Amino acid sequence: MPVNIAKPVWGVLVGLGVIAAVMAARAVTRPVLTEHVAAEGRTLGPAGAPVKIIEFTDFQCPACAQASILLHEEVRRARGRILLELKYFPLPMHQHARRAAVIAACALDQGKFWPMEQLLFKSQKSWVGMDNPDDYFLSLARGLGLDDVKMMRCMSDHAVAARIEEDVAQGHARGVAATPTFFINGKMAVGTKNLQQVLAGEMK
Amino acid sequence: MGASLVLALRFALAAVFLVSGWEKAVNPSENFLYVLQAYDVLPDALARLAAVVFPWIELGLGVSLALGLWLKAGLAGAVGVSGSLMMIVAQAIIRHLPIDDCGCFGNLVHLPLRGVIFLDAALLAGALRCLGSLSAVRRFSVDRFFDPRV
Numbered sequence: 001m002p003v004n005i006a007k008p009v010w011g012v013l014v015g016l017g018v019i020a021a022v023m024a025a026r027a028v029t030r031p032v033l034t035e036h037v038a039a040e041g042r043t044l045g046p047a048g049a050p051v052k053i054i055e056f057t058d059f060q061c062p063a064c065a066q067a068s069i070l071l072h073e074e075v076r077r078a079r080g081r082i083l084l085e086l087k088y089f090p091l092p093m094h095q096h097a098r099r100a101a102v103i104a105a106c107a108l109d110q111g112k113f114w115p116m117e118q119l120l121f122k123s124q125k126s127w128v129g130m131d132n133p134d135d136y137f138l139s140l141a142r143g144l145g146l147d148d149v150k151m152m153r154c155m156s157d158h159a160v161a162a163r164i165e166e167d168v169a170q171g172h173a174r175g176v177a178a179t180p181t182f183f184i185n186g187k188m189a190v191g192t193k194n195l196q197q198v199l200a201g202e203m204k
Numbered sequence: 205m206g207a208s209l210v211l212a213l214r215f216a217l218a219a220v221f222l223v224s225g226w227e228k229a230v231n232p233s234e235n236f237l238y239v240l241q242a243y244d245v246l247p248d249a250l251a252r253l254a255a256v257v258f259p260w261i262e263l264g265l266g267v268s269l270a271l272g273l274w275l276k277a278g279l280a281g282a283v284g285v286s287g288s289l290m291m292i293v294a295q296a297i298i299r300h301l302p303i304d305d306c307g308c309f310g311n312l313v314h315l316p317l318r319g320v321i322f323l324d325a326a327l328l329a330g331a332l333r334c335l336g337s338l339s340a341v342r343r344f345s346v347d348r349f350f351d352p353r354v
Contacts, residue, residue, distance in 0.1 A: 007350045011273055018263055025230045062302070093304065093314055175232040177311040178239075190238035 041108045042086040044075050049083035051185060051202050053195075056089035056171045058179040059100035060128060065121040067180040067192045072118070074199065081203065086117065088167040089179050096133050101164045103137040106154035110146045119144065207340035213330050214341045217282055218269035220327060225262030227310035233259075239307030243296050261285065272345020279335045286327035293321045 055071065057064045075082050088105070090097030100120050107116030119140050127133040134155070141151045154160055174183065182189045182198070189198040228236045237255035240246060246254060265285065268278030289308075296303055297317050306320040315323065334341045342348045 007273075007346070010346065010350075014267060014271065014273065015264070018267055022226070022229045022263070025226075029230060175235070177231055177235040181234075188232055188234045190234045191241060193241060194234065194237065 041111075041113055043083060044072075044114065045078070045083040046080050047083060049078075049081055051078070051081055051199070052083045052085070053199070054085045054087060054183040056087045056167070056174075056176045056179060056181045058089055058091050058094055058097045059104065059117075059120045060094035060097035060124065061091065061179045062124065063191060064180045065124050067182075067195065068117065068121045070192055070195070078203070087171060088164045089171045089176060089181070090164065090168070091179060096127060096130070098161075098164065099133065099137070100127075102155055102160055103141065103151075105160045105163055106151050107141060107144065107146060109154055110150060112144050112146055115144050116140065207337070207343070210334060210337045210340045211343055214269055214272075214275075214334050217327060217330050217334065218266050220266075220323075221262045221282065221285075222266030222270060223312065224309050225259050225264075225266055227312045228259035229263055231310050235310065236307070242301065242303050242307070243292050244299075244301060245292055245295065272342060272347050275342055275345055275347050276335070276338060279331050279338075279341070282331035283328060283335065286324050286331060290321060290324040290328060293317055293324060297321065 053071070055067070057067070071084055075084050088101040090101050104113060104116050104120060107113055120137075123136075123140065127136050130136060138148065138151060142148060171181070175188070178190050180191065180195070182195045184195070184198045184202050187198050187202070189195045233255045236259065237252060240251045240255055241248075261281070262285070265278055265281045268274055269282065293306065303317055305314045306317055308315060308320055308323075338354075342354055347354055
């Protein structure tokens with residue numbers, strides 16, 4: 001019967017329609033970033049390094065803490081061949097992640113971003129369960145010799161929060177949904193296992 | 205269960221598969237690959253393939269159930285997929301794998317593993333129930349449009 005012949009054709013047309021809809025949605029929701037906004041003061045390694053890693057991180061995520069150790073080691077071993085750039089991507093399900101990002105951003109203002117990044121990850125288990133970790137974060141800042149008054153002023157500064165939001169928006173535009181997510185010379189990798197695989201290829 | 209309720213069940217199943225498939229297909233497959241790796245059930249090469257293919261399977265099932273196109277096969281697929289997901293989640297719970305969020309709906313909905321196993325069980329039960337009432341489920345379907353006897 002002619003109608004029975006038409007059914008598979010109908011199915012193929014529906015399938016093509018779904019594929020077209022997904023492709024269109026990908027194009028709309030993931031605009032290609034033509035201009036990269038550099039994370040000033042949040043880079044490790046020389047600007048002209050052949051391998052550039054952009055990391056979207058969340059200070060409350062245990063996998064990000066592991067990634068931090070791995071990346072610092074990789075940058076050290078690569079002797080100038082890697083440039084690491086860190087972006088804030090606090091996940092909504094981690095209640096203190098945004099506050100920790102604010103602390104890191106405030107430490108950046110006083111020139112101690114990387115020591116604070118390492119300290120936040122190292123002490124992660126200590127502050128994750130706290131109701132309000134602000135005092136603990138301030139004690140970390142004091143330990144790094146940062147100015148208490150400047151830190152407290154910075155922690156309530158809306159411009160700092162806006163800086164973090166800017167990073168989150170950049171992450172969403174690149175399709176970041178989980179942490180840690182890396183872009184190694186533009187190639188996306190989520191998690192340390194995939195980072196190591198892509199990085200091994202790029203370092204050859 | 206009345207015919208209308210079974211029909212509503214078909215559309216509910218379709219919605220779940222469409223939303224979860226859409227969310228994964230529209231976003232980079234690397235995100236879903238990370239989710240799959242966390243469950244630690246597939247070898248790496250297979251996980252990479254599944255990260256690309258599985259969202260399209262979910263979308264296909266969703267479209268099949270929503271339109272009622274090749275409905276019996278769609279429902280059988282839904283039984284297979286929800287049953288498999290249930291087993292994958294169960295093994296993750298038994299092994300105490302450190303998974304905060306099931307990753308089933310990408311970034312749209314965050315569900316803990318213990319919650320999602322009930323969702324998968326409900327999907328499985330729903331798909332089996334629909335398979336048991338094919339005649340009622342085929343109301344408003346492309347299958348019936350092409351062959352009114354089914």
